Amino acid sequence: MLSARATRLCYNGCMDKGRLEAFSDSVIAVIITIMVLNLKVPAGGNITDLRSVGPVFCSYAFSFMFVAIYWNNHHHLLQAATRISGGVLWANLHLLFWLSFAPFGTAWIGAHPTEPWPCAVYGILLLLDGVAYTILARALIKAAGPKSILAHSIGNDPKENLSLVIYVVAIPLAFVRTWLSGVCWMIVAFMWLLPDRRIERVLQDESTGED
Amino acid sequence: MLSARATRLCYNGCMDKGRLEAFSDSVIAVIITIMVLNLKVPAGGNITDLRSVGPVFCSYAFSFMFVAIYWNNHHHLLQAATRISGGVLWANLHLLFWLSFAPFGTAWIGAHPTEPWPCAVYGILLLLDGVAYTILARALIKAAGPKSILAHSIGNDPKENLSLVIYVVAIPLAFVRTWLSGVCWMIVAFMWLLPDRRIERVLQDESTGED
Amino acid sequence: MLSARATRLCYNGCMDKGRLEAFSDSVIAVIITIMVLNLKVPAGGNITDLRSVGPVFCSYAFSFMFVAIYWNNHHHLLQAATRISGGVLWANLHLLFWLSFAPFGTAWIGAHPTEPWPCAVYGILLLLDGVAYTILARALIKAAGPKSILAHSIGNDPKENLSLVIYVVAIPLAFVRTWLSGVCWMIVAFMWLLPDRRIERVLQDESTGED
Amino acid sequence: MLSARATRLCYNGCMDKGRLEAFSDSVIAVIITIMVLNLKVPAGGNITDLRSVGPVFCSYAFSFMFVAIYWNNHHHLLQAATRISGGVLWANLHLLFWLSFAPFGTAWIGAHPTEPWPCAVYGILLLLDGVAYTILARALIKAAGPKSILAHSIGNDPKENLSLVIYVVAIPLAFVRTWLSGVCWMIVAFMWLLPDRRIERVLQDESTGED
Numbered sequence A, B, C, D: 001m002l003s004a005r006a007t008r009l010c011y012n013g014c015m016d017k018g019r020l021e022a023f024s025d026s027v028i029a030v031i032i033t034i035m036v037l038n039l040k041v042p043a044g045g046n047i048t049d050l051r052s053v054g055p056v057f058c059s060y061a062f063s064f065m066f067v068a069i070y071w072n073n074h075h076h077l078l079q080a081a082t083r084i085s086g087g088v089l090w091a092n093l094h095l096l097f098w099l100s101f102a103p104f105g106t107a108w109i110g111a112h113p114t115e116p117w118p119c120a121v122y123g124i125l126l127l128l129d130g131v132a133y134t135i136l137a138r139a140l141i142k143a144a145g146p147k148s149i150l151a152h153s154i155g156n157d158p159k160e161n162l163s164l165v166i167y168v169v170a171i172p173l174a175f176v177r178t179w180l181s182g183v184c185w186m187i188v189a190f191m192w193l194l195p196d197r198r199i200e201r202v203l204q205d206e207s208t209g210e211d
Helices: A004-012 A017-038 A047-079 A086-099 A102-109 A114-145 A150-156 A158-173 A180-209 B004-013 B019-039 B047-079 B085-098 B103-109 B116-144 B149-155 B159-172 B176-206 C006-012 C017-039 C047-078 C088-100 C103-110 C116-142 C150-156 C158-173 C178-208 D004-013 D019-040 D047-079 D088-098 D103-110 D118-145 D151-156 D158-173 D177-208
Strands: none
Touching: A004 B004, A004 C116, A017 A047, A017 A086, A017 A102, A017 B019, A017 B149, A017 C158, A017 D004, A017 D019, A017 D103, A047 A102, A047 A114, A047 A180, A047 D088, A086 A114, A086 B019, A086 B047, A102 C006, A114 A150, A114 A158, A114 B047, A158 A180, B004 D118, B019 B085, B019 B103, B019 C017, B047 B085, B047 B103, B047 B116, B047 B176, B085 B116, B085 B159, B085 D177, B103 B116, B103 C017, B116 B159, B116 B176, B116 C006, B116 C047, B159 B176, C017 C047, C017 C088, C017 C103, C017 D019, C017 D158, C047 C103, C047 C116, C047 C178, C088 C116, C088 D047, C088 D088, C103 D019, C116 C150, C116 C158, C116 C178, C158 C178, C178 D177, D019 D047, D019 D088, D019 D103, D047 D103, D088 D118, D103 D118, D118 D151, D118 D158, D118 D177, D158 D177
C-alpha cells in the first residue's frame, strides 16, 4: 500500500523496468517488420522484375542488422539498470523516436543507392540513433548514481564513442563515394557483432575451468 | 479453483490488469510506429526532394510526443488502479480508439499545415483523446471506490481539466492562425513533460536526505 | 527437469497459456490498429474533403468495437482454460486468421456502403469469426474434459448460438437493404456489450453484501 | 548483485529467454498480420471484383499457416532451451529476418500464381526459413551442450531434414508446373500439422492409463 502522497509523486516520475522494456520491444518489433513493406512487389512476374528489388533488399538487410544490434544493446543496458527515472523514460522514447525513422531512411537509400543525399541522411539517422543511445546510457547512469555497477560497467565504453566518431566521418564521405559511407557503417556493425563471441569464449572458458 | 458460478460471472465482467496493460501497450506501440509510414519517401534523390517531408516530419514528431505522453500517463494511472471493471475495460478501449486516429490526423495536418480544417480536426482529435482519458480516470476511480488512494491522488488533478480547456480553445484558433493552435498544444505538452523533473527532484532530495 | 521423452512429445503437443495469450494479444493489437490505415488522408485540406472519409470512419468504428469484443471474450475464455492442447492451439490460430480479414472487410464496406456484396462479404466474415470462436470454445472444453468448470460455465451459452443465427440471417438481408444487415450486427454487438454491466452489478451487490 | 566484471561480460553475451521469446512473438505477430495488407480492396463493389482477390487470398492463407507452424515450433524449441548464447541470439534474429520476407513472397506469388519465378522465389524463401530454423536449433544445442536434453530430443529429428529436402526439390519444379511446388509445400505443412494429434493421443492415453 502506497500513501496518497507517494502515489501522486509516482504519477509523474517513476515506471517499472518491465513495462519500459516490453513497450520498447513492441516498438522495435514493429519498426523492424514494417521496413519490409518498402520491398515493393514487382509489377511483372519475371526474374528481371526482381532486379529492381536488389538495392532495397540490401538496404533492408543492413537496417535489420542495425536495429537488431540496438535491440540487443538496449536489452543489456536495461538489464543492468536499477532505477527508471523520468529522464530515463524520455531518453528511451527519444531513442525509439530516431529508430522509428529506419523505414524511411532505408526506403530512400534503397531507391537511390548511388546518390549522396539519401546516403548522407541515412548516415545522419545512424548518428542520431547513436547519440540517443549514449544519452540513454548517461541517463541510466545518472539515475543509478556514480558508484553503481552500471556506471562502472558502461561508464567508459570506448566502442560507443568510436562508433559515434565513425558515424560522423561517414556523413561527408557520402559526397565522395556512397560506398565509402557503407564501409564505415559495416565497420561499426562488425565492431558490435564480433566481440560478442570472443568475450563469450572467455566467459565459457572460465565457467568450465579450461583456458 | 473457481466455482462454476464465479467463472461464469467473470466471463463478462472482470479482467486482470496485466493483460489490459499489455494489450494497451501493443496497440500504442503500433500506433506510434505506423505514423512514420506517412513519411512518404521522396521520388528524387536530392536534398530539395526532402523539403516536402518537412511539415510531415514536424507533425510526426509532435504526435509521437503526444502519444508518448499518453502512454506514460496511462501507465501511471493503471499502476495505481486496483480493480478492472467492465466499465474500465471499455473506457480503456475507447481511449485506444481515439488514439488510433493519430496517424490519420498527423498525415492530414502534415500535408496541409497552413489550412484551418486539418488543424481543427487534429485539435478535435486531441480533445477527444483528453476526454477519453478523463473518462478512463473516472471509471478507474469509480471501480476503486470513493475512499481509495486512486480517488485521492488523481481525483482532482487541475492539469487534466486545464488541458481540456486549452484543447477546446485551440480548435477555433485554427481558423484564425494555425500556428496559434500549435502554440496551445505545445503548452499542454510542456505542462505534462516539465513538472516530472521538478517532482522527481523533490522525491530524490527526500530519499537522499538532502535539501 | 523433463525426460528426453517428455520434451520430445511436448515439442508438438503442448504450449503454455501465457504465450498463447500474449501472441493472440499482439496479433489482435496489430489487426485493430492497421484497420485505421484504410482511412485514406483526403487530397485537399477542406472540410468537404473529409466527407469522403465518413463511411470508412463508421465501418472502422464498428469493426474496432467488434474486434474489441472478441479480444475481451477471448481473454475470458482463456482465463477459464486449464489445458492448451494442439487442437486448442490451431483453433486459436484459425480464429486469428479470420479476424485478420477485418481490415479488408472494413475497407471494402467503407468504400461501398450501399452495395450488397461488400456488405454480404463483411457479414460472412463476421459469421466465420463467430464460428471460429465457437470451435475454439469447443476445443478448450474438449481439452479440459466434460466435467471441468469450463464445460459447465461456457458449455451451453445461448448468446453464442444466437449470435451465429443472427449473423446467418444478416447475410441475405444485405441484398434487401444493407442497413438491415447493419441492424443485425448492432443487435449482436449490444448483446455482448450490455449484459456485462448487469452481471457486474449482481457481482458487486454480492461482494458488498447489499441488495 | 553482479560484479562489475560480470555485468560487462554480460553486456555482449547473454540474454534471458523470456525477452527473446517476447520479441520473437511480437515480430512474428506483425509479420503474420501485415501480410493481409496485400489483400488490395477491389475498386468496384461487385462479386466479380472479388475474383481478383482469389489467388492473393490463397497465398495469404498458405503463408499464414506456414508462419503459424514456425511460431509453434519456435516456441517448443525455446521451451526446451536452457542457455541463450550470443550465437543463439543472432541465429534467432536470422530466422526472423527470413520470415519477414513472407509478406513480400506472398504478395508476388499471389499476383502471379501461374508464373515460375514468383513461385521459385517463394520456394527459396521457404527453404531459407527452414535452413535458418535448423541453424537456430543447432545453436541452441551447442549452447546447451552435447549431453543436454535438448540435444537428445531435437538432435536428429528426421522431419526437419526431410522438410529441407522437399523444399529443395520444390524450387526447380516451379519451372515445370507451379502447382507441383504447391503440392510439395503442402506435404511439408501436413507433416508438421498432422503428427501433433497422433502424438498427443499417445500422451493422453498414457496419462489416463488407457491404451
